[in-house]
Amino acid sequence: MKPDQQEKIRGLAAEKSADLADPAGRALRVLSDREARPIADACGCRLHDVYREALAAGIYPHRYIRNRDIIPPEAQLKLAESRVGVVGAGGLGGHVILLLARMGIGTLVVLDHDVFDESNLNRQALSSIDVMGRPKVDAAVSAVAAVNPGVEVIPHVAKLTPDNAGEILKGSHVAVDALDNVADRFVLEDCTKGLGIPLVHGALAGFEGQLMTIFPEDEGLILLYGSREPTLDRASSPEAVLGVPTITPAVVASLEAMEVVKILLNRGNIFRNKLVHVDLETSRLNEFLFKEE
Numbered sequence: 358m359k360p361d362q363q364e365k366i367r368g369l370a371a372e373k374s375a376d377l378a379d380p381a382g383r384a385l386r387v388l389s390d391r392e393a394r395p396i397a398d399a400c401g402c403r404l405h406d407v408y409r410e411a412l413a414a415g416i417y418p419h420r421y422i423r424n425r426d427i428i429p430p431e432a433q434l435k436l437a438e439s440r441v442g443v444v445g446a447g448g449l450g451g452h453v454i455l456l457l458a459r460m461g462i463g464t465l466v467v468l469d470h471d472v473f474d475e476s477n478l479n480r481q482a483l484s485s486i487d488v489m490g491r492p493k494v495d496a497a498v499s500a501v502a503a504v505n506p507g508v509e510v511i512p513h514v515a516k517l518t519p520d521n522a523g524e525i526l527k528g529s530h531v532a533v534d535a536l537d538n539v540a541d542r543f544v545l546e547d548c549t550k551g552l553g554i555p556l557v558h559g560a561l562a563g564f565e566g567q568l569m570t571i572f573p574e575d576e577g578l579i580l581l582y583g584s585r586e587p588t589l590d591r592a593s594s595p596e597a598v599l600g601v602p603t604i605t606p607a608v609v610a611s612l613e614a615m616e617v618v619k620i621l622l623n624r625g626n627i628f629r630n631k632l633v634h635v636d637l638e639t640s641r642l643n644e645f646l647f648k649e650e
Contacts, residue, residue: 362400366410369396374416379425389419390506405463408507409437418507421461432622433461437507439621440464442526444517444545445535446493447471448601449559451482451500452610453533453617458501458508460618465501465508468525469493470516480603517541522548531617534558535610539578543585546571546578557616559609561601564637566609570616570629580647581632604637 373392376384393407400407408418412434417425421433428436441462443450446469454465472492477484483496494512501510513525517536522544526532532549534556536542542558549556549571556571558578571577579585612633619625630648635641 358402358406362402363410363413366396366400366402366407367414369399370407370411370414370416374411377419377422379422383425385422385425386416387419387422388416393418393507403509404507405437405509408461409434409463412437418461420505420507424461428460428622435622436461436618437463439531440466440529441617441621442466442468442529442532443535444468444526444532444541445537446483446497447477447535447537448480448606449561449610449613450533450535451484451493451497452607453535453614454497454510455482455500455504456610456614457617458505460614461505462508462617462621464511465497466511466513466526466529467494467497468513468515468517469497470514480601480606482607517544517548519544519547523551526552526554529554531620532556533613533617534560535613539582540585542578549573550577555620557613557620559613561605561609563600564602564605566605566612566635566637568609568612568616568628568633568635569631570620570627572629575630576647608635608637 370388374386374388377387378384388411393404396407397404411418412430415430424433439462441457443453443465446467457465472490473484473488483493483500488496492514494514498510498512501508515521526548531554534542534545546556550573553573558569558571560567619627632645634643
């Protein structure tokens with residue numbers, strides 16, 4: 358975007374914004390969606406650009422005022438400038454996509470080759486009766502537009518392969534593993550290491566789930582699975598045998614989304630070189646270290 362266009366957006370954002378008190382009674386300058394949309398039209402840009410330039414000028418999009426303090430303006434701007442790849446738009450991925458959209462991640466690259474069927478309705482956040490038979494990534498585009506039109510979604514109806522992974526995820530700052538099999542996870546890990554970006558891994562079965570963040574220099578998935586070759590066929594996998602009740606992907610996806618935010622904002626304790634195992638039925642969260650901190 359050219360500097361003069363940025364200046365025009367910021368000027369209009371300042372003109373159309375208003376003083377508002379947050380829930381704690383503190384004053385701040387706020388731009389509503391109702392005012393932001395005409396600015397995008399007048400400047401020939403996306404709502405995403407209006408949000409970003411408003412934040413750069415110290416003006417909060419109204420939707421983010423509940424983030425204040427825990428995510429100050431400069432951090433919210435960092436999220437708006439970030440691109441995250443989400444590979445898989447099903448049980449884990451659907452929740453991750455919606456969470457990151459509500460957090461204000463500027464661009465989401467979403468990859469999935471599958472379409473919805475009735476068995477998805479018990480757990481997949483993007484599924485509904487109205488989208489049966491539709492590609493999951495199409496539903497992601499529609500759902501994000503309805504939740505936060507300031508987030509750009511780049512959809513790919515495709516299966517992740519060694520040939521397409523690098524091109525699809527190029528430019529992403531973080532990638533999220535929302536896949537359902539070991540072989541594809543290794544393809545994704547190889548890609549993220551080649552791109553030099555962190556990978557947030559998640560998996561689940563029954564009421565249990567696991568999480569680990571893998572940086573390019575880390576050993577990564579081999580520590581979890583012991584081999585790149587699947588030891589079980591899909592019909593014998595824990596996910597197939599135990600099933601996936603709706604609560605588990607919601608919890609694991611929340612942990613994955615939080616890892617993304619921590620990585621992008623360089624804050625908090627990242628689950629790196631450690632496996633986090635969650636057992637919801639026994640109310641346990643355990644950490645298994647692979648490397649001394």
